[in-house]
Amino acid sequence: MRDFSADARQLSINTxxxxxxxxxxxxIEACARAGIRAIAxxxxxxxxxxxxxxxxxxxxxxxxxxxxxxxxxxxxxxxRRREVADDNRRAVDEAAALGAPCLVLVAxxxxxxxxxxxxxxxxxxxxxxxxxxxxxxxxxHAREAGMPLAIEPLHPMYAADRACVNTLRQALDICDQLxxxxxxxxxxxxxxxxxxxxxxxxxxxxRAGRARLLAYHVCDWLVPTTDMLTDRGMMGDGVIDLRxxxxxxxxxxxxxxVEVEIFSEHWWSRPMDExxxxxxxxxxxxx
Amino acid sequence: MRDFSADARQLSINTxxxxxxxxxxxxIEACARAGIRAIAxxxxxxxxxxxxxxxxxxxxxxxxxxxxxxxxxxxxxxxRRREVADDNRRAVDEAAALGAPCLVLVAxxxxxxxxxxxxxxxxxxxxxxxxxxxxxxxxxHAREAGMPLAIEPLHPMYAADRACVNTLRQALDICDQLxxxxxxxxxxxxxxxxxxxxxxxxxxxxRAGRARLLAYHVCDWLVPTTDMLTDRGMMGDGVIDLRxxxxxxxxxxxxxxVEVEIFSEHWWSRPMDExxxxxxxxxxxxx
Numbered sequence: 064m065r066d067f068s069a070d071a072r073q074l075s076i077n078t079x080x081x082x083x084x085x086x087x088x089x090x091i092e093a094c095a096r097a098g099i100r101a102i103a104x105x106x107x108x109x110x111x112x113x114x115x116x117x118x119x120x121x122x123x124x125x126x127x128x129x130x131x132x133x134x135x136x137x138x139x140x141x142x143r144r145r146e147v148a149d150d151n152r153r154a155v156d157e158a159a160a161l162g163a164p165c166l167v168l169v170a171x172x173x174x175x176x177x178x179x180x181x182x183x184x185x186x187x188x189x190x191x192x193x194x195x196x197x198x199x200x201x202x203x204h205a206r207e208a209g210m211p212l213a214i215e216p217l218h219p220m221y222a223a224d225r226a227c228v229n230t231l232r233q234a235l236d237i238c239d240q241l242x243x244x245x246x247x248x249x250x251x252x253x254x255x256x257x258x259x260x261x262x263x264x265x266x267x268x269x270r271a272g273r274a275r276l277l278a279y280h281v282c283d284w285l286v287p288t289t290d291m292l293t294d295r296g297m298m299g300d301g302v303i304d305l306r307x308x309x310x311x312x313x314x315x316x317x318x319x320x321v322e323v324e325i326f327s328e329h330w331w332s333r334p335m336d337e338x339x340x341x342x343x344x345x346x347x348x349x350x
Numbered sequence: 351m352r353d354f355s356a357d358a359r360q361l362s363i364n365t366x367x368x369x370x371x372x373x374x375x376x377x378i379e380a381c382a383r384a385g386i387r388a389i390a391x392x393x394x395x396x397x398x399x400x401x402x403x404x405x406x407x408x409x410x411x412x413x414x415x416x417x418x419x420x421x422x423x424x425x426x427x428x429x430r431r432r433e434v435a436d437d438n439r440r441a442v443d444e445a446a447a448l449g450a451p452c453l454v455l456v457a458x459x460x461x462x463x464x465x466x467x468x469x470x471x472x473x474x475x476x477x478x479x480x481x482x483x484x485x486x487x488x489x490x491h492a493r494e495a496g497m498p499l500a501i502e503p504l505h506p507m508y509a510a511d512r513a514c515v516n517t518l519r520q521a522l523d524i525c526d527q528l529x530x531x532x533x534x535x536x537x538x539x540x541x542x543x544x545x546x547x548x549x550x551x552x553x554x555x556x557r558a559g560r561a562r563l564l565a566y567h568v569c570d571w572l573v574p575t576t577d578m579l580t581d582r583g584m585m586g587d588g589v590i591d592l593r594x595x596x597x598x599x600x601x602x603x604x605x606x607x608v609e610v611e612i613f614s615e616h617w618w619s620r621p622m623d624e625x626x627x628x629x630x631x632x633x634x635x636x637x
Contacts, residue, residue: 173589176573185591191549220507222547223573223589233549260509262478262520286463286510291575302460302510304472 064310067321067347074346075101075129077280077324078108081338083331087112088120090335095124097339101320103130103278104161106154118161129320130213130252130278131163136171137197138190138227139178147178147197152204155212164319165213165277166205167252169226170194176224190227198249199241206248213252213277214238218260220291231258231267238275245274253312254280254324256295259303265311273316281305281350282325293328297341299349309350321350351597352605354634361633362388362416364567364611365395368625370618374399375407377622382411384626388607390417390565391448393441401447408448416607417500417539417565418450423458424484425477425514426465434465434484439491442499451606452500452564453492454539456513457481463511477514485536486528493535500539500564501525505547507578518545518554525562532561540599541567541611543582546590552598560603568592568637569612580615584628586636596637608637 067073076099081090087108094102102121109117121128134154139147158166171177173190184190198212205212214234217226228234234251242249251271258264268276283301288294298305309321323342330338354360363386368377374395381389389408396404408415421441426434445453458464460477471477485499492499501521504513515521521538529536538558545551555563570588575581585592596608610629617625 185589185594187547187589187591218506219547220505220575220578223571227547229547229549260474260506260514260516262516284510288507288578291507291578302472302474304474307472 064313065318067350069347071099071343071346073321074099074343075103075127075320075322076339076342077103077132077322079105079132080323080325080330080342081335082108084335084338087117091120091124091126093335093339094126097336097343099339099343100125101127101129103128103132103167103322103324105132106157109157109161114157114160121161127320128161128163129322130165130167131158131161133167133169133215134201134212135168135226136177138171138174138181138193140174140181143178143181148200151197151201155201155205155208155210159208159210163210165211165250165252167278168198168212168214169217170214170228172222172224172227187222187227194228195237195240198237202241202249211248211250211277213250215252215254216257218257230261230263231271232263235267235271235275247274250275250277252278252280255303255305255308256280256282256284259284259308264308268311268315271315276312276315276317278322279309279312279317279319280322280324282323290328293326295326297325297330298323298345305350321346351600354637356634358386358630358633360608361386361630362390362607362609363626363629364390364419364609366392366419367610367612367617367629368622369395371622371625374404378407378411378413380622380626381413384623384630386626386630387412388414388416390415390419390450390454390609390611392419393444396444396448401444405448414607415448415450416609417452417454418445418448420454420456420502421488421499422455422513423464425458425461425468425480427461427468430465430468435487438484438488442488442492442495442497446495446497450497452498452537452539454565455485455499455501456504457501457515459509459511459514474509474514481515482524482527485524489528489536498535498537498564500537502539502541503544505544517548517550518558519550522554522558522562534561537562537564539565539567542590542592542595543567543569543571546571546595551595555598555602558602563599563602563604565609566596566599566604566606567609567611569610577615580613582613584612584614584617585610585632592637608633
């Protein structure tokens with residue numbers, strides 16, 4: 064297991080963590096000031112400043128990427144599937160332009176939440192079938208672009224409205240179905256917040272192996288959690304055995320960044336430099 | 351699949367659904383007025399009026415039981431394990447006195463939440479081992495009392511603070527470990543709210559079979575859900591495919607009550623008779 068105690072060389076900041084404090088340029092500059100080497104930006108933050116400026120800002124600071132958030136949201140009414148496919152191909156192209164090592168895919172939940180305006184349904188199995196079809200179709204474009212796709216299983220509490228891929232086993236089943244050769248083009252983004260509860264976690268991490276582990280994200284689970292989306296914790300403030308999960312991931316040979324992604328009203332209300340200093344400190348002591 | 355459209359003969363009311371509107375006697379009387387034949391009472395509601403009065407009230411109205419809530423909360427500091435075991439044996443005895451068909455077991459989460467005052471830990475695997483040990487020990491007493499134990503897997507969002515048994519597969523693994531002969535003394539209480547998201551659900555229901563399916567609970571998953579504990583929905587108001595899950599359960603031969611268990615600030619604020627009339631109506635139309 065890698066020793067993080069001396070520095071933050073393996074730390075990446077998912078820019079949603081600071082989405083309220085400034086635009087992507089301000090976030091990149093703050094990360095550079097804090098000695099952070101990598102980020103994972105979101106599409107809306109890139110769009111807000113323009114792709115060219117985002118590429119330039121990352122280059123000017125030598126900022127690496129640990130991923131690009133996010134493609135996906137596959138379930139939709141049949142009439143909208145071409146729109147969804149086009150949207151996802153653009154996400155792949157943006158990720159390539161930014162030099163991201165992977166495009167993170169959040170599957171989407173039921174169609175009415177995944178792509179609002181779609182007809183309401185309770186057919187979760189149907190949504191899951193659409194996800195597999197959507198990833199499969201996107202894989203062709205990803206192959207041409209040389210851009211790996213990282214399916215992120217989301218916590219089961221998001222099954223209806225955000226992602227109907229809810230366990231690592233399920234994500235790996237999709238990977239094995241669509242990419243049985245383990246080409247490196249399809250894998251998972253493993254976020255401790257979403258999977259820490261899973262009794263099968265260590266076995267499924269071993270099943271994933273290095274070839275499928277494309278990204279590793281951390282934050283913490285607070286007790287109580289007062290909001291399902293915006294009350295995630297800073298590493299060390301909750302109950303997740305972060306060291307144990309990282310040990311399992313690194314035992315498979317994972318040697319990439321550890322990405323901090325925190326949706327939190329509390330941390331969004333703090334100054335950017337304070338949040339980043341805390342991320343660096345916790346990265347060195349509890350991650 | 352059974353036809354519920356004509357009446358509410360298969361409906362049971364878990365009394366937590368009305369816990370704010372009245373005591374257990376008032377709830378039993380309201381259920382009788384509504385033509386409901388069964389309830390599943392909670393220990394604290396029984397304790398509040400006394401076990402003898404609870405037995406008498408159920409008898410006076412001819413009210414059957416679909417279960418007794420709840421034993422469990424196994425993880426604790428080593429010094430407190432005898433206290434926990436004694437507490438659970440009393441729960442078995444109360445269930446027997448009330449004539450319940452099973453004692454529902456909610457596993458408990460990490461020790462500091464399961465039994466407050468226990469030392470804080472992030473060792474979820476250790477908590478799970480304590481649950482298995484605790485159920486195993488309780489099983490001897492349950493056998494003597496002839497009282498089946500029904501492990502209830504709770505939604506993964508409760509893994510830290512309420513139950514570290516979070517999938518049907520996990521609950522059935524415990525059952526198979528402790529009761530390989532499928533004696534009928536150990537099984538599961540399946541609550542649609544906790545398991546509806548699980549991609550393995552139908553396969554695990556088939557694995558459970560009639561011998562392990564000791565209770566079936568319903569409510570609904572609201573989008574958005576504004577509170578993790580107290581914003582569960584009335585059947586039909588959310589996204590769960592209740593008919594699909596009941597069909598899978600009944601395909602295994604389950605012929606027992608369908609128990610409505612709703613933790614909801616909204617429904618706790620409504621008159622008892624209105625809540626029960628709504629439960630009856632939804633039971634007949636959407637469950």
